[in-house]
Amino acid sequence: MTDIVVIGGGIAGVAAAAHLAPHGSVTLLEAEPALAYHTTGRSAALFVLNYGEQGFRPLTKASESFLLNPPEDATGAPLLSERGLLWLGRPDQMGNLEKLALEGSESGANSRIVDLDEVLQMIPVVRPDVVAGGLLEPSAQDIDVAGLHQVFVKMTTAAGGKLLTNQQVTGLKRSDSGWQVRTVEQELHCDVIVNAAGAWGDVVAGLAGIPPVGLTPKRRTAFMVPGSEDFVRWPMAVDADQKFYFKADGVQLLCSLAEQRPSPPEDSRPQMEDVALAIERINEATTLGIRTVNSQWTGLRTFAPDGNLVAGEEPEAPGFFWLVGQGGTGIQAAPGYGALLASLVLGGDLPDELAGAGVDPAVTDPSRFRS
Numbered sequence: 212m213t214d215i216v217v218i219g220g221g222i223a224g225v226a227a228a229a230h231l232a233p234h235g236s237v238t239l240l241e242a243e244p245a246l247a248y249h250t251t252g253r254s255a256a257l258f259v260l261n262y263g264e265q266g267f268r269p270l271t272k273a274s275e276s277f278l279l280n281p282p283e284d285a286t287g288a289p290l291l292s293e294r295g296l297l298w299l300g301r302p303d304q305m306g307n308l309e310k311l312a313l314e315g316s317e318s319g320a321n322s323r324i325v326d327l328d329e330v331l332q333m334i335p336v337v338r339p340d341v342v343a344g345g346l347l348e349p350s351a352q353d354i355d356v357a358g359l360h361q362v363f364v365k366m367t368t369a370a371g372g373k374l375l376t377n378q379q380v381t382g383l384k385r386s387d388s389g390w391q392v393r394t395v396e397q398e399l400h401c402d403v404i405v406n407a408a409g410a411w412g413d414v415v416a417g418l419a420g421i422p423p424v425g426l427t428p429k430r431r432t433a434f435m436v437p438g439s440e441d442f443v444r445w446p447m448a449v450d451a452d453q454k455f456y457f458k459a460d461g462v463q464l465l466c467s468l469a470e471q472r473p474s475p476p477e478d479s480r481p482q483m484e485d486v487a488l489a490i491e492r493i494n495e496a497t498t499l500g501i502r503t504v505n506s507q508w509t510g511l512r513t514f515a516p517d518g519n520l521v522a523g524e525e526p527e528a529p530g531f532f533w534l535v536g537q538g539g540t541g542i543q544a545a546p547g548y549g550a551l552l553a554s555l556v557l558g559g560d561l562p563d564e565l566a567g568a569g570v571d572p573a574v575t576d577p578s579r580f581r582s
């Protein structure tokens with residue numbers, strides 16, 4: 212008998228499994244031949260406090276100490292490394308940056324407005340006739356996404372949990388004795404289901420006859436262009452209106468249009484025009500003169516109607532827990548929402564690190580979509 216079945220092997224599924232495995236028998240089921248094949252393997256890998264819906268930010272804050280001090284036996288190298296984030300503003304965008312600075316101070320981000328000279332010292336390729344200044348968040352850091360995913364995998368297996376690939380869940384049924392979970396290969400019985408199926412969250416709920424919460428997957432394309440040793444210390448540069456960004460990744464430069472186009476849940480692929488438009492905008496704001504693309508990919512950032520996480524038990528289906536709607540902050544907030552989900556499944560008081568960061572389970576409760 213498996214107590215808990217987690218559906219989805221992205222960062223959300225393994226974060227939940229890692230926090231639940233010490234308390235019950237956990238089996239994680241992933242449809243693909245490999246874990247982290249979808250959105251989790253396609254991110255920009257940044258930790259930044261001043262980002263995402265207000266209801267999400269306490270979960271990012273609550274994740275910081277885990278990311279700085281992961282369990283020693285589960286990791287070989289630090290999960291965070293210095294990066295910094297520099298929002299770039301044209302003269303007409305400087306007001307937006309001041310607003311963003313205010314939001315940042317409310318989220319505990321130590322950000323400050325910088326003038327053009329300071330922008331040019333940090334990123335000399337910025338065009339001084341286009342950009343007027345910036346907002347610097349020095350505490351933003353790169354995340355080792357594969358390393359973090361692996362930490363959760365090791366925590367799960369060390370506690371006796373199982374992670375199974377090639378196991379698309381095709382049927383869910385509730386009976387008096389719990390839940391029946393059918394996959395393409397087998398049938399399992401459990402007390403608790405955790406729906407961490409990312410863009411497919413509403414589809415998985417539908418298998419159990421549970422109405423959707425209204426998730427919208429949104430495309431975002433990223434691509435690598437040739438970089439240089441000279442770029443590796445640059446902070447990540449983001450347009451004040453999020454119309455493009457670029458960030459050093461080794462000796463390459465990771466770039467994006469930062470687009471948010473609604474999509475069905477699918478294995479999404481880049482479209483040439485999104486890459487071309489991003490290159491045009493980055494070349495307008497800098498002297499980088501990008502002409503070659505080394506590689507490109509698209510991931511789906513999935514949002515609930517109010518932009519906040521959906522974590523909690525479905526009111527009409529005891530034992531069915533949602534863990535979806537991670538949007539653009541699903542990597543950086545994973546330790547926090549993994550701990551939150553476990554505490555909701557297990558019951559009892561909210562752990563101190565979540566309560567201390569201002570996490571409020573009412574904000575993530577799926578019942579907000581059921582009135």
Ligand SMILES: Cc1cc2nc3c(=O)[nH]c(=O)nc-3n(C[C@H](O)[C@H](O)[C@H](O)COP(=O)(O)OP(=O)(O)OC[C@H]3O[C@@H](n4cnc5c(N)ncnc54)[C@H](O)[C@@H]3O)c2cc1C
Nearest residue numbers: 219221222223242250251255256257380409510541542543
């Ligand atoms: C370009 C880009 C940049 C980003 N940058 C950042 C960033 O800098 N920082 C940050 O924190 N976040 C970032 N994100 C967002 C982050 O990547 C996501 O929030 C996060 O990966 C979502 O994880 P997930 O586990 O919910 O989804 P996924 O990784 O998509 O995992 C869901 C899994 O469920 C499986 N599944 C679906 N249906 C079934 C089924 N029926 N049976 C079994 N398995 C099933 C899927 O195969 C999939 O593996 C970025 C995203 C993109 C696209």
